[in-house]
Structure formats: structure tokens, C-alpha cells
């Protein structure tokens with residue numbers, strides 16, 4: 697099989713950093729480009745890091761060349777400051793990365809959305825993720841993989857109160873989340889990362905949406 701190239705945006709995040717390690721250490725890709733806003737501090741013969749200004753991604757079109765593109769971008773309202781800034785990071789940047797890489801020949805795009813994503817949702821966060829999914833579907837990728845995890849678990853560098861409380865409660869209540877409720881179980885960031893890697897190797901065409909329990913199953 698031809699060795700492929702991968703591109704990742706959001707490689708410094710909770711899921712993205714796990715995914716980057718998998719991309720570097722597994723055999724599917726000969727080259728991995730990480731588009732970052734500050735250096736990752738990682739040296740690896742397969743890794744090519746490109747530092748950019750995310751507000752002007754179109755200035756860096758020549759960096760967006762890869763077979764498979766992984767998007768782990770995202771922020772919180774607390775970090776972004778305003779709804780507009782948050783939408784820029786959660787919708788604008790992923791969409792710009794998708795369009796640039798598609799124009800440069802990428803056939804596959806894998807993105808982390810969220811449980812409950814729906815452009816008509818009442819909750820702003822779910823609506824924003826739904827909008828992203830809707831817009832990505834129009835880009836034209838041969839293969840679009842959308843991951844909708846529940847609460848993410850993992851060793852986050854910063855403290856997020858809501859996430860920590862939920863991360864404590866979810867495992868305690870996990871025994872209740874069976875059958876159709878399985879998709880609400882919290883999930884390890886490393887599991888999402890592994891599922892993304894595996895889905896990229898699956899050869900599936902068209903749009904595929906993975907709910908949290910399906911993400912868990914792929915990674916098992």
C-alpha cells in the first residue's frame with residue numbers, strides 16, 4: 697500500500713496530542729504535518745511543523761497538502777472570551793482547514809464534533825458543532841468522518857471545573873448508562889484519538905458519523 701501523508705490541526709490539545717503520537721508512531725503515514733499557532737516542542741523525523749496565524753489560514757495554502765486531514769481544534773467560551781471568537785475556533789478554522797486541504801487534493805477529513813451536534817439545537821454549543829458538520833458536508837471530501845464524543849476524559853494541563861466535576865460523576869453513574877444510553881458515557885481522549893486513526897484506515901467513503909459508544913467500539 698502507498699504510504700500516505702497526514703495533516704493535523706489541534707495537535708496540542710487533549711485529543712490532538714494523543715492523536716499526533718499515534719500518527720507518528722504507527723505505520724500508515726510517512727509524513728505528518730502539524731499546523732500550529734505555537735511550537736509543539738516535539739522532534740520526530742516524520743513530523744513537519746508549520747506555525748501559522750489561524751486568522752489568515754488562506755495565506756498558508758501551500759502547507760495544507762496531505763492525503764488524510766485530522767481536525768482536533770476547539771475551545772471553550774471561557775478561553776475564547778466571546779461567542780464570536782469561540783465560533784471562529786470551533787467552526788471557522790476547521791472549515792478553512794478543510795477547504796484549503798480539499799483544494800490541494802485531500803480526499804479524507806476527520807473531525808471531532810460533539811455529542812448532540814445539531815444546527816437546530818437549542819444549546820449554542822451543539823448548534824455550533826451542528827453548523828460545522830453541515831458546512832463540512834458541503835466541501836466535497838470523498839470521505840468525511842465526524843466524531844461525536846461525550847465528555848472527554850484525560851490529563852488536561854489546565855483546570856476546567858465543569859469537566860472535572862462531570863469527569864468525577866460520570867464514572868460513578870456509568871453502570872446506569874447501558875443500551876441506548878451507552879452513547880452518554882464519558883470517553884478517554886486517547887480512545888477518541890485511536891478511533892480517528894483507525895477510521896482513517898478503514899477505506900470508508902461518504903459521510904460517517906460516530907457516536908461516543910461507536911467511537912469506543914472502533915478503538916477496542
Ligand SMILES: NC(=O)c1ccc[n+]([C@@H]2O[C@H](COP(=O)([O-])OP(=O)(O)OC[C@H]3O[C@@H](n4cnc5c(N)ncnc54)[C@H](OP(=O)(O)O)[C@@H]3O)[C@@H](O)[C@H]2O)c1
Pocket residue numbers: 705706707708709710711712733734750768769770771785786808809810811844845846847848849859885
Ligand atoms: N471537552 C469535552 O468534554 C468535549 C466533549 C465533546 C467534544 N469536544 C470537542 O472535542 C474537540 C477536542 O477537544 P479537546 O479537549 O481535545 O480540545 P483542547 O484540549 O481544548 O485543544 C484544542 C486545540 O485547539 C487549538 N486552539 C484553541 N484555540 C485556538 C486558537 N484561537 N487558534 C488556534 N488554535 C486554537 C489548541 O491549540 P493551543 O494549544 O495553541 O491552544 C488545541 O490544539 C473540540 O472540538 C471540543 O469541542 C470536547
